[in-house]
Amino acid sequence: MTAILGGLLIFFMRVTDMSLDTLRMLFAVRGRKWLAGGIGVVEATVFLVAVSQVLKGPLTVPNVMGYGLGFGGGVMFGMFIEERLAIGFGMFRIYSPLHGGEIAAALRSAGFAATEIMAAGRDGSYTVVNCAVARRDQPVVQAIVDKVDRTSFVTIDPLQPLQHGFFGTSRH
Numbered sequence: 001m002t003a004i005l006g007g008l009l010i011f012f013m014r015v016t017d018m019s020l021d022t023l024r025m026l027f028a029v030r031g032r033k034w035l036a037g038g039i040g041v042v043e044a045t046v047f048l049v050a051v052s053q054v055l056k057g058p059l060t061v062p063n064v065m066g067y068g069l070g071f072g073g074g075v076m077f078g079m080f081i082e083e084r085l086a087i088g089f090g091m092f093r094i095y096s097p098l099h100g101g102e103i104a105a106a107l108r109s110a111g112f113a114a115t116e117i118m119a120a121g122r123d124g125s126y127t128v129v130n131c132a133v134a135r136r137d138q139p140v141v142q143a144i145v146d147k148v149d150r151t152s153f154v155t156i157d158p159l160q161p162l163q164h165g166f167f168g169t170s171r172h
Contacts, residue, residue, distance in 0.1 A: 007062025013050035018074020100127020
C-alpha cells in the first residue's frame with residue numbers, strides 16, 4: 001500500500017512540476033521573463049523533491065509509473081492551463097477572394113483593428129485581412145469571419161507587439 005501511495009505522490013509532484021515547466025517555457029517564449037523565472041524557482045523545487053522520492057530507495061513499479069505518467073500528464077495539464085489563461089496576442093490572416101472587405105468591416109464594427117491588403121495568387125485576386133487580437137478574443141474573431149465567409153482561408157500566428165498600436169478588443 002505504501003508503494004502505491006509513494007507512486008501517487010510522485011505522480012502528483014511530476015504533474016505539478018511539468019505543468020509549471022510547460023507554463024514557464026510558454027511564458028519565456030512570450031518574453032515574460034520575470035514570470036518565467038518565478039515559475040522556474042517553484043518548478044525546480046518540486047522537481048528536486050520528486051526526484052529525491054524516486055531515488056530514495058529501490059526503483060519500484062509504482063514510483064517509475066508515477067514519474068512517467070506524471071511527466072506526460074503534467075505537460076498536457078500545463079498546456080490546458082495556458083490555453084485557459086490565453087495570455088498574449090495572435091495575428092489573424094484571412095484570405096478571401098470575394099468577401100475580404102465585408103470581413104474587415106465586420107471586424108471593425110466589433111471593435112477590432114483590421115487591415116486590408118489586395119493580393120494576387122494562383123486563382124486570381126483576393127483580399128488579405130490582417131487583424132491583431134488578444135488571444136482571449138480569438139474565438140470571437142473566428143466567429144465573425146465564419147459568419148461572413150466560411151470558405152475563407154484563415155491562419156493565426158503568435159504575435160509579440162514591438163511598438164504601440166491598436167489591439168481591438170471585443171466588448172461582448
